[in-house]
Amino acid sequence: MTETAGSVCERDVSVLKGVGPAKREALGKLGIETVGDAVRFWPRAYQNRGDTKTLSEIAARCRAGETGPFSAILTVSTEPQGRYIRKGMHLTTARAFDETGTVAVTWFNQPYMANRIHAASVYRFYGRFEWNAQYKRLSLNSPLTEAVEEGVTLPAIVPVYPIAAGLTQRFMAELTGRALEAARGELWEILPSEALEDLKLPAYAYAVRQIHRPDSVEAMETAKRRLVFEELWLMFLSMAMTRAETKRQSGPLRLTDTDMTEFREALPFTLTGAQERCVSEILTDMAGENLMNRILTGDVGSGKTAVAAAAAYAAARNGFRTMVMAPTEILARQHAEDFSRLFGPLGIRVALLTGSTKKKERDAILDGMRDQPRMGEGISVLIGTHALLTEDVEADSLGLCVIDEQHRFGVMQRAALFEKARDVHSLVMSATPIPRTLTLAAYGMIDVSRIDELPKGRQRIDTFIVNESYRDRLYAFIRKQAAEGHQVYVVCPAVEETETKPAEGEEMANLPLFDMMEESAPMKNARQTADELARALPELNIGFVHGRLKAADKERVMTAFADHELDVLVSTTVIEVGVNVPNATLMIVENAERFGLSQLHQLRGRVGRGSAKSYFILVSDSEKPEAQERLRAVKSTTDGFEIAEYDLEQRGPGDFFAENGGIRQHGQANFRLAALCRDPEMIERASFYARRTAEDDPALEKPENRRLRARLAAFGRKTEKTQN
Ligand code: ADP
Ligand code: MG
Numbered sequence: 001m002t003e004t005a006g007s008v009c010e011r012d013v014s015v016l017k018g019v020g021p022a023k024r025e026a027l028g029k030l031g032i033e034t035v036g037d038a039v040r041f042w043p044r045a046y047q048n049r050g051d052t053k054t055l056s057e058i059a060a061r062c063r064a065g066e067t068g069p070f071s072a073i074l075t076v077s078t079e080p081q082g083r084y085i086r087k088g089m090h091l092t093t094a095r096a097f098d099e100t101g102t103v104a105v106t107w108f109n110q111p112y113m114a115n116r117i118h119a120a121s122v123y124r125f126y127g128r129f130e131w132n133a134q135y136k137r138l139s140l141n142s143p144l145t146e147a148v149e150e151g152v153t154l155p156a157i158v159p160v161y162p163i164a165a166g167l168t169q170r171f172m173a174e175l176t177g178r179a180l181e182a183a184r185g186e187l188w189e190i191l192p193s194e195a196l197e198d199l200k201l202p203a204y205a206y207a208v209r210q211i212h213r214p215d216s217v218e219a220m221e222t223a224k225r226r227l228v229f230e231e232l233w234l235m236f237l238s239m240a241m242t243r244a245e246t247k248r249q250s251g252p253l254r255l256t257d258t259d260m261t262e263f264r265e266a267l268p269f270t271l272t273g274a275q276e277r278c279v280s281e282i283l284t285d286m287a288g289e290n291l292m293n294r295i296l297t298g299d300v301g302s303g304k305t306a307v308a309a310a311a312a313y314a315a316a317r318n319g320f321r322t323m324v325m326a327p328t329e330i331l332a333r334q335h336a337e338d339f340s341r342l343f344g345p346l347g348i349r350v351a352l353l354t355g356s357t358k359k360k361e362r363d364a365i366l367d368g369m370r371d372q373p374r375m376g377e378g379i380s381v382l383i384g385t386h387a388l389l390t391e392d393v394e395a396d397s398l399g400l401c402v403i404d405e406q407h408r409f410g411v412m413q414r415a416a417l418f419e420k421a422r423d424v425h426s427l428v429m430s431a432t433p434i435p436r437t438l439t440l441a442a443y444g445m446i447d448v449s450r451i452d453e454l455p456k457g458r459q460r461i462d463t464f465i466v467n468e469s470y471r472d473r474l475y476a477f478i479r480k481q482a483a484e485g486h487q488v489y490v491v492c493p494a495v496e497e498t499e500t501k502p503a504e505g506e507e508m509a510n511l512p513l514f515d516m517m518e519e520s521a522p523m524k525n526a527r528q529t530a531d532e533l534a535r536a537l538p539e540l541n542i543g544f545v546h547g548r549l550k551a552a553d554k555e556r557v558m559t560a561f562a563d564h565e566l567d568v569l570v571s572t573t574v575i576e577v578g579v580n581v582p583n584a585t586l587m588i589v590e591n592a593e594r595f596g597l598s599q600l601h602q603l604r605g606r607v608g609r610g611s612a613k614s615y616f617i618l619v620s621d622s623e624k625p626e627a628q629e630r631l632r633a634v635k636s637t638t639d640g641f642e643i644a645e646y647d648l649e650q651r652g653p654g655d656f657f658a659e660n661g662g663i664r665q666h667g668q669a670n671f672r673l674a675a676l677c678r679d680p681e682m683i684e685r686a687s688f689y690a691r692r693t694a695e696d697d698p699a700l701e702k703p704e705n706r707r708l709r710a711r712l713a714a715f716g717r718k719t720e721k722t723q724n
Contacts, residue, residue: 007036007186007710008035008036008182008183008185008186009034009035009036009039009183009186010034010035010036011034011035012024012033012034012035013027013032013033013034013035013037013038013175013179015035015182016035016038016175016178016179016182017178018171018174018175018178019175022166023166023167023171025166026164026165026166026167027164027167027175029164029165030162030163030164030167035179035182035183036179036183036714038175038176038178038179039176039179039180039183039187039208040208041161041172041176042211042227042513043159043160043161043211043212043513044160044161044162044512044513045159045160045509045511045512045513046157046158046159046160046214046220046509046510046511046512046513047069047071047126047144047157047158047160047508047509047510047511048071048156048157048217048510048511049071049124049126049144049146049154049155049156049157049158050071050154050155050156050157051071051156052071052072052073052124053070053071053072054072054098054099054100054101055072055074055097055098055100055101055102055103055138056100056101057100058070058072058129058138059101059129059131059138062129062130062131062138063131063133067128067129067130068127068128068129068510069126069127069128069508069509069510070126070127070128070129071124071125071126072098072103072124072125073098073122073123073124073125073148074096074097074098074103074122074123074125075096075097075098075120075121075122075123076094076095076096076105076117076118076119076120076121076122076123077094077095077096077097077102077119077120078094078095078119079094079118079119080092080093080094080113080114080117081093081094081114082111082113082114088109089108089109090108090109090110090111091106091107091108092106092107092110092111092113092114092117093105093106093107094117094119096123096125096140101138102138103129103138103139103140104137104138104139104140105125105139105140105143106139106140106141106142107142107143108141108142110142113145116145117145121147122147122148123145123146123147123148124145124146124148124154125140125143125144125145126143126144126145126146126508127140127141127142127143127144127508128140128141128143128508144508155213156214156215156216157214157215157216157217157220157511158173159173159176159211159212159213159214160509161173161176173212176212177212177213180208180209180212180213184205187204187205187208188204188205188707189203189204189205190204190230190707190708190711191204191229191230191233191689192689192692192693194689195229195233195685195689198685198689199225199229199682199685201222201225201226201229202222202223202226204226204230206223207222207223207226207227207230208223208227209223210222210223211223211224211227217511220511224513225682228677228679228682229682229685229686232677232682232683232686232687233686233689233690234690234711234712235686235690236441236442236445236686236687236690236691237690237693237694237712238712239442239445239446239690240444240445240690240691240694241694241698241699241700241712242445243293243444243445243446244694244698244699247290247291247293248290248291248422248423249289249290249291250286250288250289250290250291250292250425253286253291253320253399253424253425254286254287254288254289255283255286255287255314255315255318256287256318257314257317257318258283258286258287258314258317259317260279260283260310260313260314262346263309263310263313263314263346266342266343266345266346267306267342269306269455271303271306271307271310272303272451272453272454272455272456273453274298274302274450274451274452274453275302275303275306275307275451275453277449278296278298278307278449278450278451279307279310279311281294281447281449282294282296282307282310282311282314282427282449283310283311283314285425285447286311286314286315286400286425291423291424291425291426292400292425292426292427292447293425293426293446293447294426294427294428294447294448294449295427295428295429295430295434295446295447295448295449296308296427296428296429296430296448296449296451297429297430297431297432297433297434297448297449297450297451298431298433298450298451298452298640299431299433299451299454299601299602299605299639299640299641300431300602300604300605300606300640301454301455301458301605301609302451302452302453302454302455303451303454303455304404304429304431304451305335305338305404305429307449307451308324308402308404308427308429309338309339309342309343311400311402311425311427312324312339312343312380312381312400312402313343313346313348315380315399315400315425316343316348316380316381318399319399320397320398320399320400320424321369321379321380321381321382321397321398321399321400322380322381322382322398322399322400322401322402323381323382323383323384323388323393323398323400323401323402324339324381324382324383324384324402324403324404325383325384325385325386325388325389325401325402325403325404326383326384326385326404327385327386327404327405328385328551328554328555328558328579329354329355329356329385329551329555330555330558330559330562330579331404331579332352332354332383332384332385333352333354334579334580335383335404336350336351336352336383339381339383343380343381348380348381349368349378349379349380349381350379350380350381350382350383351365351368351379351381351382351383352382352383352384353365353366353382353383353384353388353393354384354385354387355385355387365379365382366392366393369382369393369397370397398424399424399425400424400425400426400427401424401425401426401427402426402427402428402429403426403427403428403429404429405428405429405430405431405432431602431605432598432602432644433450433598433601433640433641433643433644434448434450434644435641435644435645435647435648435653436641436645437645437648437680437683437684438648438653438683440684441683441684441686441687442687444691445687445691450641452639452641458608459608459611459613459614460608460638461604461607461608461614461615461616462613462614462615462616463604463615463616463617463618463634463635464615464616464617464618464635465592465617465618465620465628465631465632465635466617466618466619466620467619467620467621468619468621470619474588474617474619475533475536475537477586477615477617478533478537478540478568478586478588479537479539479540481585481586482537482540482567482568484612485583486583486584486585486586486612487561487564487566487567487568487569487581487583487584487585487586488567488568488569488584488585488586488587488588489568489569489571489584489586489587489588489603489606489607490529490530490533490568490569490570490571490587490588490589490590491570491571491572491587491588491589491590491603492525492526492529492570492571492572492590492591493525493526493572493590493591493594493595526544526546526570526571526572526590527544527546529570529590530542530544530570533568533570537568540567540568541565541566541567541568542566542567542568542569542570543557543560543561543566543568543569543570544557544569544570544571545557545558545569545570545571545572546571546572547572557569558579561579561581562579562581564583580609581606581609582609582610582611583610583612584606584607584609584610584614585607585608585610585612585613585614585615586607586614586615586616586617587603587604587606587607587614587615587616587617588617588619589603589616589617589618589619590619591619591620592618592619592620592631593620593622593624593627593630593631596647596651597630597633597634597643597644597646597647597650597651598640598643598644598647600618600631600634601634601637601640601643602640603616604616604634618631618634618635626650630646630650633646648678648680649678649680650678651678652677652678653677653683693705693708700712
């Protein structure tokens with residue numbers, strides 16, 4: 001029997017009233033499988049219906065350009081009238097008033113409202129108001145309408161949940177209410193009491209109730225703080241425990257010979273100071289008692305490959321093989337070329353194994369991996385895609401596994417994920433600079449080497465911020481670059497298929513759980529951009545890649561771009577732009593306000609790789625001052641670590657916890673709250689207390705940590721799920 005057997009939270013959510021097979025399936029799409037999942041299914045926003053205003057106040061604000069939503073308690077003055085204004089379009093109208101004014105209320109396609117609303121009765125209306133300047137009249141469209149009755153208190157703050165097809169806000173509210181009720185005996189505290197006292201955080205049971213059914217805005221904020229802290233703490237705790245678990249003896253993989261003279265001589269350049277420091281950190285790891293488990297981070301172009309090559313060289317020198325994994329086939333091929341050029345003269349054999357490697361060659365390579373490796377014999381460095389992990393590669397002689405992440409995986413958790421790389425030294429290369437705040441917080445739980453210096457002589461890329469009115473000039477600029485024989489990237493936030501409609505009620509919510517960079521400007525989708533470009537620039541060859549394409553099709557388009565068969569590549573960032581195309585001199589980013597700053601910075605690194613002057617143009621129609629300020633930060637800063645730090649303050653650590661978009665797409669990822677936390681001190685305190693717990697009870701075996709262990713296990717399960 002497990003400790004949690006009989007736990008209500010672990011039981012299938014269908015045990016709750018109202019959850020039949022259809023609802024169960026819809027809930028599954030939101031990641032709600034168990035009662036516990038429902039308890040921890042956080043609203044994404046709230047409607048502050050309790051914050052009522054008078055009509056004169058509302059009119060004044062609408063005249064100033066606001067639309068609400070606002071809440072008002074009004075008396076209906078006329079019996080509501082229902083009529084069809086045309087087929088499929090029904091209108092219910094009524095007038096309502098308070099002591100300061102009157103308003104015309106309209107409900108679209110809700111014919112039943114005529115029977116629900118009565119003259120001389122009082123209601124609380126919540127919705128968007130509009131001021132008609134010509135007629136000097138206030139109107140209210142399709143408001144949520146609740147009867148105000150003696151002895152009944154209407155909730156002040158109403159949660160808005162993420163929903164899927166087949167679910168409604170009302171159902172979600174009932175579901176979470178029932179889940180809380182069913183689990184009420186199990187809302188145990190898992191945070192250490194010192195942490196609760198130190199940060200003045202409320203108990204778990206209080207927090208989960210208040211996040212779903214807040215008594216006040218303050219109570220909701222307090223609950224949120226507690227839940228954010230808890231997520232951060234769990235994350236750090238799981239990192240600390242993973243570390244303890246994966247700290248394996250290096251045994252025979254311990255380097256003895258770390259003479260790098262020959263390697264340095266073979267390099268066509270001198271390593272920068274930062275590269276040298278990283279090489280020495282890596283060699284120290286590999287010559288140490290435990291296996292290396294390190295992340296190498298640095299801006300695009302900072303020279304991570306040379307550092308990884310140094311590690312591979314040291315491994316080869318000591319008779320161990322290295323496996324280098326790249327996220328795409330093109331990138332694998334580029335690495336293979338780089339490594340072969342460097343290692344060929346040193347007598348270190350490099351092989352490339354990908355999905356398109358012919359069977360005969362593949363068998364020969366796999367055979368070559370079975371031989372005892374020695375300098376000058378057999379294959380020492382095997383390069384390929386992630387598929388290498390599933391290949392029948394003999395892992396015995398493997399000593400080092402290098403993973404080139406390039407794009408934004410959950411770098412913080414990645415290192416421990418690969419089974420094959422479990423018992424070898426591992427080095428993850430990440431182009432997402434991890435901000436110092438996070439590195440410090442995770443110190444000792446993950447090892448991070450930072451290349452914070454670019455090789456000399458790099459050209460500066462000119463960054464511009466423009467709006468839609470520059471469209472024609474942008475086209476002209478693309479034409480000019482192409483006429484000069486150069487190539488252009490155009491990057492868009494997403495293709496249309498992946499866009500999600502706002503959940504019902506969400507549009508009207510006026511209290512987001514987190515004040516994310518929500519934008520009202522219409523988003524330009526990638527397909528539309530590609531079409532417009534093709535129309536505006538018919539003389540150019542334009543390619544289009546997006547995340548929904550099959551890997552092989554993606555590769556085909558990317559290769560065509562790399563071979564200069566295409567002048568312009570339109571893409572979403574879902575795809576790997578990590579190829580090296582020195583001839584690309586211009587990158588245009590559409591809806592730039594939608595991107596994380598680190599992400600923009602990484603994109604910028606894709607141009608300016610050749611000798612020609614290069615440009616990075618951010619297109620944004622957002623008028624939000626924060627958005628403009630963020631874009632200016634990218635314009636004025638060239639240091640990725642600085643940008644990452646700024647991004648962390650502005651948007652929270654989400655970009656460093658999960659892959660791009662992961663947080664929003666899988667709304668219920670474990671870091672859903674923590675990812676948006678903008679409080680560095682909170683991060684630091686969470687790390688501190690997680691470390692304390694891990695030191696006190698490394699395997700969480702103490703009886704008082706029994707429940708914590710169960711929660712952490714559930715947490716880990718979810719994290720893995722949302723990563724796939
Ligand atoms: P990234 O960190 O983005 O993977 P790369 O390893 O691809 O960067 O290096 C970018 C370019 O810089 C390559 O052409 C590489 O040869 C060159 N490079 C790397 N280190 C140095 C250095 N110390 N001096 C000069 N050029 C360097
Ligand atoms: Mg690289």
